[in-house]
Amino acid sequence: MHVDMDAFYASVEQFRVNPELVGLPVCVGHDPREGRGRGVVRAASYEARDYGIRSGMPVTEAYRLCPDAVFVRGDFSNYIEASDEIMGVLEEFADDERVRRASIDEAYIDVTRRALVCGGPEPLAKEIQQAIRETTKLPCSIGVAPNMAVAKIATGINKPMGITLVPQDSVAIAEFLAPLDVRVVNGIGRVTAQRLGKYGITTLGQIQRMPLTDLYPIMGVKGAKWLRNRAFGIDGRPLKRSGPRRRKSISKDRTFMEDIDTSSIAPLYGTLDDICKRIWKKLQAKSLRFRTVTVKIRYSDFSTVQRSRTLKVGTDEESVLCCVALQLYKENRLPDRWLRLIGVKVSNLLSKQGQLALSDFF
Numbered sequence: 274m275h276v277d278m279d280a281f282y283a284s285v286e287q288f289r290v291n292p293e294l295v296g297l298p299v300c301v302g303h304d305p306r307e308g309r310g311r312g313v314v315r316a317a318s319y320e321a322r323d324y325g326i327r328s329g330m331p332v333t334e335a336y337r338l339c340p341d342a343v344f345v346r347g348d349f350s351n352y353i354e355a356s357d358e359i360m361g362v363l364e365e366f367a368d369d370e371r372v373r374r375a376s377i378d379e380a381y382i383d384v385t386r387r388a389l390v391c392g393g394p395e396p397l398a399k400e401i402q403q404a405i406r407e408t409t410k411l412p413c414s415i416g417v418a419p420n421m422a423v424a425k426i427a428t429g430i431n432k433p434m435g436i437t438l439v440p441q442d443s444v445a446i447a448e449f450l451a452p453l454d455v456r457v458v459n460g461i462g463r464v465t466a467q468r469l470g471k472y473g474i475t476t477l478g479q480i481q482r483m484p485l486t487d488l489y490p491i492m493g494v495k496g497a498k499w500l501r502n503r504a505f506g507i508d509g510r511p512l513k514r515s516g517p518r519r520r521k522s523i524s525k526d527r528t529f530m531e532d533i534d535t536s537s538i539a540p541l542y543g544t545l546d547d548i549c550k551r552i553w554k555k556l557q558a559k560s561l562r563f564r565t566v567t568v569k570i571r572y573s574d575f576s577t578v579q580r581s582r583t584l585k586v587g588t589d590e591e592s593v594l595c596c597v598a599l600q601l602y603k604e605n606r607l608p609d610r611w612l613r614l615i616g617v618k619v620s621n622l623l624s625k626q627g628q629l630a631l632s633d634f635f
């Protein structure tokens with residue numbers, strides 16, 4: 274199975290961060306009304322897509338299509354948190370916990386044995402969809418096929434909350450793929466699609482019917498063989514379990530409801546303390562120590578300063594984290610300015626058990 278979350282970032286905003294956004298056209302990206310019109314939409318809810326809004330589109334264009342759209346900046350740590358929960362659910366369903374994380378919101382799972390005891394792949398896919406919805410509140414779509422390449426294509430056929438089953442036999446797989454656009458193949462980007470288009474090739478069925486040698490001048494020998502295999506749904510890659518995601522940092526930030534004066538330390542104490550506490554809880558949960566603390570200060574004009582301090586040894590003490598963060602803030606704030614956002618990040622993370630630097634893995 275290939276499991277892909279539906280409008281992931283936008284769904285996290287709607288179903289986990291701010292339930293008032295459910296049912297509304299939501300764009301994750303800078304708000305063009307705040308004078309930051311240069312960014313792009315990182316994700317659009319299905320309600321926003323109804324207006325023609327797509328991810329990657331400039332926010333000004335999205336605003337033109339739907340002036341009522343809600344623009345949210347988004348906090349990446351929320352997406353990571355949701356992603357970890359999703360992968361956790363998938364591990365419970367996969368044979369031998371064989372989950373291959375393909376991106377933050379996508380994974381392949383081997384359910385060959387599990388499907389046999391669950392009355393087949395379709396009831397199992399429904400059960401997984403429900404489990405993800407219950408645990409994480411988020412919608413997803415699932416493609417079921419004999420291999421990863423076909424499963425990924427199947428997932429895209431029916432979204433959101435879709436389940437697409439591809440039969441096991443090779444003739445049926447080729448028939449399923451034949452009418453589809455070449456761009457559904459993972460690895461065929463815009464450039465390759467354009468090159469194929471110049472030769473009049475737009476569907477996988479056309480590739481199925483071509484002599485392999487006719488593909489050589491377009492794709493090269495290796496590329497031609499690869500694409501022909503994909504067009505017939507042949508993919509011999511084994512589904513290897515991906516290791517646990519190794520964290521490089523943990524960060525949280527807070528945007529103030531109203532900009533606050535940099536000289537008013539008191540309200541900041543509370544906010545910084547709260548942010549540090551939440552980071553510390555995460556560190557505890559993951560059994561991690563930190564060495565570097567970074568404070569991010571964003572002013573009302575959106576100019577942003579980041580300052581870091583690295584400790585001589587790793588620690589997991591909450592008081593150290595709070596102290597360093599507050600110190601960094603006090604040393605680096607500019608007088609007579611207004612604050613829009615404050616954030617804290619810990620990095621240089623060390624596992625408490627082995628005392629092994631996680632950065633050693635990279």
Ligand SMILES: [Mg+2]
Nearest residue numbers: 277278279378
């Ligand atoms: Mg997705």
